[in-house]
Amino acid sequence: MIKNVHTKMILLFFILGVATISVLSVFHIITLKQMASEFPLQPELQMQLSDQVQKTIMISIIMLSIFTIITLLIAYFLSKSVTKPIHQLIESAEKIADGEEIEIGEAEKNQNQVEDLVNAFRLMTSQLKHNLNEMGKQKRQIETILLHMTDGIIAFDMEGNIIHINPAAIELLAITEKKSTFDSIFGNLHADVNLEKIVYLENWTSSEQRLNIGEKYVNLLFAPFQDENGKPAGVIVVIQDITEHVKLDNMRKEFVADVSHELKTPITSIMGYADTLLESEYDKEMQTKFLGVISSEAKRMARLVTDLLTLSRYDNKKMIKEETEFDLGDLTKKCIERLQFEIEKKGHHMECFVTANVPPVNADKYGIERVILNIISNSIKYTPENGVIKVYVGFVYNDAYIKVIDNGIGIPEEDLGRIFERFYRVDKARTREMGGTGLGLSIAKEILEQNHGSIDIKSEVGKGTEVIIRIPVVKK
Secondary structure, eight states, X not given: OHHHHHHHHHHHHHHHHHHHHHHHHHHHHHHHHHHHHHOTTOHHXXXXXXHHHHHHHHHHHHHHHXXXXXXXXXXXXXXIIIIHHHHHHHHHHHHHHTTOOOOHHHHHHHHHHHHHHHHHHHHHHHHHHHHHHHHHHHHHHHHHHHHHOSSEEEEEETTSBEEEEOHHHXXXXXXXXXXXXXXXXXXXXXXXXXXXXXXXXTTTSOOEEEEEETTEEEEEEEEEEEOTTSOEEEEEEEEEEOHHHHHHHHHHHHHHHHHHHHHXXXXXXXXXXXXXXXXXOOOHHHHHHHHHHHHHHHHHHHHHHHHHHHHHHHHTTOOOOOEEEEOHHHHHHHHHHXXXXXXXXXXXXEEEEEOTTOOOEEEEHHHHHHHHHHHHHHHHHTSOTTOEEEEEEEEETTEEEEEEEEOSSOOOHHHHTTTTSTTXXXXXXXXXXXXXXXXXXXXXXXXXXXXXXXXXXXXXXXXXXXXXXXXXXXXX
């Protein structure tokens, strides 16, 4: 049976080869004869075409001979390497089945051939299994990476259907439809993108876009990919959440605008009064008044620049801290004494209560002193005359704290979340009038964070403000 199959395969291969060579040769000869019939009056051309026909016949005969030899060699190789061993194996199995005995040498030879064949199949199976395991492992690794990526990934085919999408992409683009497509997703987001342009006109179209989705800002990167034949197969979209970057950029722009405005106001005032003094002659009293304004605005500008430099040093971690152990209660009392003139000027009733046995703190004493002065000074400024300000110094858990409570004008609830922003003021006109730079609370927060502390503010308009500063105590 195996011999018959082997003979049929070889015979089919030979017939197809002979037929192919014959058809090509006959077709070529017919073509040459047609060309000869079209030019009957050109003897030289007729002779050339006749020679070509003879050459074609000779080449065909040679090719048929070579093909016949190749076919015989293939048949011999298959017979000796594949068909014969299997045929011998079957014959041996039939003899054993009929109860006949076979020679030991013949049996061992057949057994060796079978073992070689089995080993070849085992090796092929093992290699195939290993390759499949590797492919499965790589697939699981890629799926795990995509699943836990913070950036969104979507792969689309050429029809715009989703091949793969990870949870981050669903969340960032707020996709709710189960059967979404390229057009439906980016059409709902009003994105100016086109799948065909991205794939075929990649060098002439923008492959990156920024979108605002609700309160989020996302950056979309479109990258076409190809199949194993180098043909376009689809588009991969990478979605990055850039909300924080946009907010920081807006804060930077606002900060630059605020600094420019804060510096422009005193500079304009100084220039105006200086030009007035230069252009006209005034009496001593008027000159003194103008020079007083110039001096005041210059000092205000100097305070602003000093505060900006301080913030810059904290931002760049260049502020030199001299950490020492000190008593927070004593430092608070000294700060109140330094502000006594301002307290008496506004007629405030100031009380300071220090809880017994407050452990010392280990921090930058100069920085903490600046924070305390800023907080108490704000309470004095924004509390109407004859107000009440109470200061408590105590200890809770592992933190020493200072609590400053006043019955001043208070802070609106909508402003509480922004009071630590640089140059943010609840009442800009009143703050400038009192000589504030709008950076005090920002600096206070930076100082406390550098010393592992914190600051919290509670307030209600018309009822007052409560500020709590916490600083870790020295652990014994």
